[in-house]
Amino acid sequence: MNVQTLCLGALTLGEASGYEIKKLFEDGPFAYFYHASYGSIYPALSMLLENELITMRQEEQDGRPDKKVYAITPKGSGVLGRKLKKAPAPDKIRSEAMLMFFLADHLDASHLDEVFEGYLEAYRDKLDYVNRPDDGEWPPHCQFVKGLGQAFYRTAIRYMEENRHLLFSSIDQGEKR
Amino acid sequence: MNVQTLCLGALTLGEASGYEIKKLFEDGPFAYFYHASYGSIYPALSMLLENELITMRQEEQDGRPDKKVYAITPKGSGVLGRKLKKAPAPDKIRSEAMLMFFLADHLDASHLDEVFEGYLEAYRDKLDYVNRPDDGEWPPHCQFVKGLGQAFYRTAIRYMEENRHLLFSSIDQGEKR
């Protein structure tokens, strides 16, 4: 499963530009379970277009650069369907922050504090974002995914607030905060 | 932050072979926040050895292949310390299972069911694993990380059990189960 499949999946939600697809992974509902950058999305869309799995329509905008709006074709739907028939690969996570917490005894207290607060803040932001009243009103199976994201965020925030002492107890010897 | 840094971090927990380091990411405490394969770990260890950030000792075993036991050097500790001074990159997650749930309306019910049960089962296994009575008795900051992993697993399991219907409601039209 690569970014091409991902774009195909994103386009089943409706037509979109590369820029808009990127935002799905930045803020949108995909944000907590997948990532992709422009450098992978744009070439993926070109490929998909070439293979007629999607179509493109140039949209003029006033005061904005032109937009290339892509839409999935029946052929694209077929390909996506076949890719989704396989068993999913196990989740892959890489959290540098967690690694830092795990190696907290090698960090000085002030830096650990910065990392901790930054990480916690990031989770609060994500939760705020996902808690906004729904714009697009999702079908139940998308709510399932969104809800799991929320549950994760809440869990992380509560846990971090309640167990902060565990992280800092190893290296508390009278430093700031 | 690459696999070299990761190996250095792993070796701060005590000396270990490449094989043992791999297991830290498979079952061990690293499992829920980082991944690495042999194809990256072994070359990383070679590099670290070459740069004298770690040392190696060949250990003979009866009825087993020889083992190369690595240990971090002071130089290695220094390098690790410097890498940990930087701000952590944001978490990167890719969950094909979640993507499938998000696109559940493109899957047939039996496959969705398989994926769902498999994913839930995987979480139960991970929770069982992490719930085992501690072998190595970790310091508090490692308990913090381990505890957050447990909290995540429990959250996922409970949520999936309680919200199964959301996922299947879109495509329920009298199929098996």
Place this chain on the structure above:
DNA sequence: ACCGGCATGTAACGGGTTACATGATTTT
């Protein structure tokens, strides 16, 4: 005047995974 957002794209580079290669021993 400058920054952030909108909008698309490319090229080099880095990095990790997959698959292969080998082989003994223990468990099922």
Place this chain on the structure above:
DNA sequence: AAAATCATGTAACCCGTTACATGCCGGT
């Protein structure tokens, strides 16, 4: 008899990120 565990390693390949390149508009 087969499969899993222990144990190390290599090479080709895939793929994605980073950084660069471009440009207009609106807000501060």
